[in-house]
Amino acid sequence: xxxxxxxxxxxxxxxxxxxxxxxxxxxxxxxxxxxxxxxxxxxxxxxxxxxxxxxxxxxxxxxxxxxxxxxxxxxxxxxxxxxxxxxxxxxxxxxxxxxxxxxxxxxxxxxxxxxxxxxxxxxx
Amino acid sequence: xxxxxxxxxxxxxxxxxxxxxxxxxxxxxxxxxxxxxxxxxxxxxxxxxxxxxxxxxxxxxxxxxxxxxxxxxxxxxxxxxxxxxxxxxxxxxxxxxxxxxxxxxxxxxxxxxxxxxxxxxxxxxxxxxxxxxxxxxxxxxxxxxxxxxxxxxxxxxxxxxxxxxxxxxxxxxxxxxxxxxxxxxxxxxxxxxxxxxxxxxxxxxxxxxxxxxxxxxxxxxxxxxxxxxxxxxxxxxxxxxxxxxxxxxxxxxxxxxxxxxxxxxxxxxxxxxxxxxxxxxxxxxxxxxxxxxxxxxxxxxxxxxxxxxxxxxxxxxxxxxxxxxxxxxxxxxxxxxxxxxxxxxxxxxxxxxxxxxxxxxxxxxx
Numbered sequence: 001x002x003x004x005x006x007x008x009x010x011x012x013x014x015x016x017x018x019x020x021x022x023x024x025x026x027x028x029x030x031x032x033x034x035x036x037x038x039x040x041x042x043x044x045x046x047x048x049x050x051x052x053x054x055x056x057x058x059x060x061x062x063x064x065x066x067x068x069x070x071x072x073x074x075x076x077x078x079x080x081x082x083x084x085x086x087x088x089x090x091x092x093x094x095x096x097x098x099x100x101x102x103x104x105x106x107x108x109x110x111x112x113x114x115x116x117x118x119x120x121x122x123x124x
Numbered sequence: 125x126x127x128x129x130x131x132x133x134x135x136x137x138x139x140x141x142x143x144x145x146x147x148x149x150x151x152x153x154x155x156x157x158x159x160x161x162x163x164x165x166x167x168x169x170x171x172x173x174x175x176x177x178x179x180x181x182x183x184x185x186x187x188x189x190x191x192x193x194x195x196x197x198x199x200x201x202x203x204x205x206x207x208x209x210x211x212x213x214x215x216x217x218x219x220x221x222x223x224x225x226x227x228x229x230x231x232x233x234x235x236x237x238x239x240x241x242x243x244x245x246x247x248x249x250x251x252x253x254x255x256x257x258x259x260x261x262x263x264x265x266x267x268x269x270x271x272x273x274x275x276x277x278x279x280x281x282x283x284x285x286x287x288x289x290x291x292x293x294x295x296x297x298x299x300x301x302x303x304x305x306x307x308x309x310x311x312x313x314x315x316x317x318x319x320x321x322x323x324x325x326x327x328x329x330x331x332x333x334x335x336x337x338x339x340x341x342x343x344x345x346x347x348x349x350x351x352x353x354x355x356x357x358x359x360x361x362x363x364x365x366x367x368x369x370x371x372x373x374x375x376x377x378x379x380x381x382x383x384x385x386x387x388x389x390x391x392x393x394x395x396x397x398x399x400x401x402x403x404x405x406x407x408x409x410x411x412x413x414x415x416x417x418x419x420x421x422x423x424x425x426x427x428x429x430x431x432x433x434x435x436x437x438x439x440x441x442x443x444x445x446x447x448x449x450x451x452x453x454x455x456x457x458x459x460x461x462x463x464x465x466x467x468x469x470x471x472x473x474x475x476x477x478x479x480x481x482x483x484x485x486x487x488x489x490x
Contacts, residue, residue, distance in 0.1 A: 033154065033157055033158055033159075033351075034157055034158055034159040034443065036419065036441040037417075037418065037419050037441060037448070039418065055470065057441070058158075059158045059159065059351065059355060059440065059441070059442075059443060060153075060158065060351055061421070062421060081417075
């Protein structure tokens with residue numbers, strides 16, 4: 001399994017061939033608190049890098065989720081519709097969308113684990 | 125601007141509170157998490173720092189007469205040591221603030237107002253007091269306020285006082301209760317829909333009392349942040365200033381006519397409210413539940429029959445519940461239970477149904 005890459009907006013991405021899974025990080029779910037609703041995109045929707053692809057709602061507020069890279073949605077994690085707290089319980093297991101990458105070069109702009117951890121420390 | 129700190133600031137940090145800016149005060153939004161805290165208050169008991177709330181004293185020969193003119197409820201019927209919830213209205217019938225009125229005697233009254241409105245309220249009160257024989261004083265900075273709420277609140281509080289708390293009935297107070305030797309004002313009031321107490325005391329002993337309460341409460345008493353305070357008050361159908369209550373919305377429109385006594389003596393804004401009642405309301409707050417997917421948040425627009433009919437004032441998916449519910453200020457034609465409306469969520473209209481805003485059966489001990 002390929003290792004994870006991270007965006008400054010606190011999404012993770014795991015590349016598998018020309019496709020990739022995207023979710024939110026442990027830091028993101030902790031900051032949001034109890035997640036009560038996830039608004040997912042439709043299959044075949046296309047998004048640019050850093051475009052909002054969905055909304056994650058905690059008890060208190062709604063937060064957009066952004067594409068770490070450009071791509072087309074090929075699958076959504078429908079389990080989140082009934083069990084949004086999966087994102088709290090298992091943030092790296094509970095992916096949100098699976099995409100077809102439009103530009104693999106964009107992956108180079110993402111953070112590795114140590115750079116992401118540094119970002120989180122600044123956040124705290 | 126540097127945030128103001130309550131005398132419990134260090135206690136919050138010690139308890140792991142996540143501190144945020146709330147109306148200029150550094151206060152905990154949550155400790156363990158909104159859901160856990162919400163449920164702790166419903167099932168056991170919770171402890172709240174509400175020291176940011178404002179306290180204004182009215183003293184003098186005409187204290188009662190003045191307060192009766194200042195607020196929309198009938199203060200003249202209050203017994204000594206009784207508390208009343210009501211509104212200060214402006215000349216247009218809008219709400220300057222909602223508040224609690226504590227009557228010690230006809231010559232001594234305490235008003236408890238919202239943190240974000242303290243300065244505005246005090247200016248308002250000072251101006252209106254000019255024609256009365258009263259002395260007004262803003263004592264907010266000297267007073268700490270702690271709330272203990274939930275089914276086990278009385279049992280826990282009883283452990284630190286020799287006074288039989290059964291003697292403090294719903295919406296009454298005793299201003300000389302000794303809690304672990306510290307003199308406090310204790311009222312059977314609160315803002316969660318649960319039985320419970322609000323405790324007022326000098327700043328210097330607040331941290332001591334909180335630690336005493338947490339000690340005797342043990343696992344049955346949890347510190348609660350502002351997040352759960354809001355979900356609890358919303359679930360109990362209690363309004364919040366800035367959401368359901370505003371200076372351009374009358375208390376009748378907010379569905380709170382019970383706390384307005386139009387048949388009583390003169391008060392500021394009365395003429396407008398009397399006329400509004402006679403002519404009939406054009407808009408009113410209503411509870412609703414979403415039938416479609418999503419969560420309706422405060423500020424989202426409401427629609428029906430292809431036209432905009434109002435705005436959501438508060439919306440949540442409450443801890444432990446599956447449905448998204450809310451309160452909206454909407455055209456009166458749609459404010460009846462069972463009406464179909466729509467809420468605009470991120471450019472999509474989502475079906476909703478008007479329901480009673482008494483989302484929770486209240487458990488006040490009367």
